[in-house]
Amino acid sequence: MMNYCSQCGKPLTVSIPEGDNRERHVCRHCETIHYQNPRIIAGCIPTMGERVLLCKRAIEPRHGLWTLPAGFMENGESTVEGALRESIEEANAQLVNPELSCIFDIPHINQVYIFYRAELRDTSFSPGLESLEVELFREHEVRWDQLAFPVIELALDHYFTDLKAGRHQVHTGEVRRPWKWIRSG
């Protein structure tokens, strides 16, 4: 919801600017056009041998369910820096050798998830403020029915499939509502 101009404080109108083809929030006073764009969620698949680190969420939404370390990318950082920062914040986990693992689009909520798989430097991880527990899981040990979001299931499923195949690929695709996965790579 955008009601007022963040530059000059005057009320905004909605119209299609000259040379554009979409409705935008426009300030008729200072002529600022306020664009709104999708946000990136940068995350990690922290690995140790055949195991993956998951975090039990201490926050809403999905309190008590399991997730990968991930969060909104910040200005001034790269996607991989954001992903590694989230692993420190949520699991006090130091990771090395990050490699791009997947990009998942979620257009209905204007989000793009970018996951890097990366190796845990050691076992000195512990729950951050947003986690109740952090734990390593082999594929058959993952609580597949207690994962926080569809993208977490997708990222883990791709990861373990590639691990068994002995060859990691970059995966792309789109999560649609109602829950449907459109694989594009």
Place this chain on the structure above:
Amino acid sequence: MMNYCSQCGKPLTVSIPEGDNRERHVCRHCETIHYQNPRIIAGCIPTMGERVLLCKRAIEPRHGLWTLPAGFMENGESTVEGALRESIEEANAQLVNPELSCIFDIPHINQVYIFYRAELRDTSFSPGLESLEVELFREHEVRWDQLAFPVIELALDHYFTDLKAGRHQVHTGEVRRPWKWIRSG
């Protein structure tokens, strides 16, 4: 620059919200926290055999220099939809079989470029409103000294290198200022 709350129109202050570790623009009146995040630029490498389609820019910045079709990703679309849309807008070019090609972070300007390579359906392309000319180039025909942005050179260089190797990979890395390329994959 953010001066006023886009929700209620009152002046904003800058402070670190409870449970956060970064300064944000915060409204003390309606308590809205205004996060600012990097934006995605979705683009295409349109291919036909050994040739790539480039567009001569009709707009600033870099008017008259050559670029790949690319632009800010819009809410409600996926990265690949944004990339294909830009090819239509800038070159009236219909593309098929998109595959992720590269992700380039540019943290100092809060941008993430995501390029898909995709095949031109036919030769019925033409300049869109933001292009002076659109043309197909083999590697040795590209005007390497007249490319609009470092990321365009990087995307093309990776593409042609992979084309010669007969194997396309997904490339990741970061563009730093002063102009420096940090390869991460």
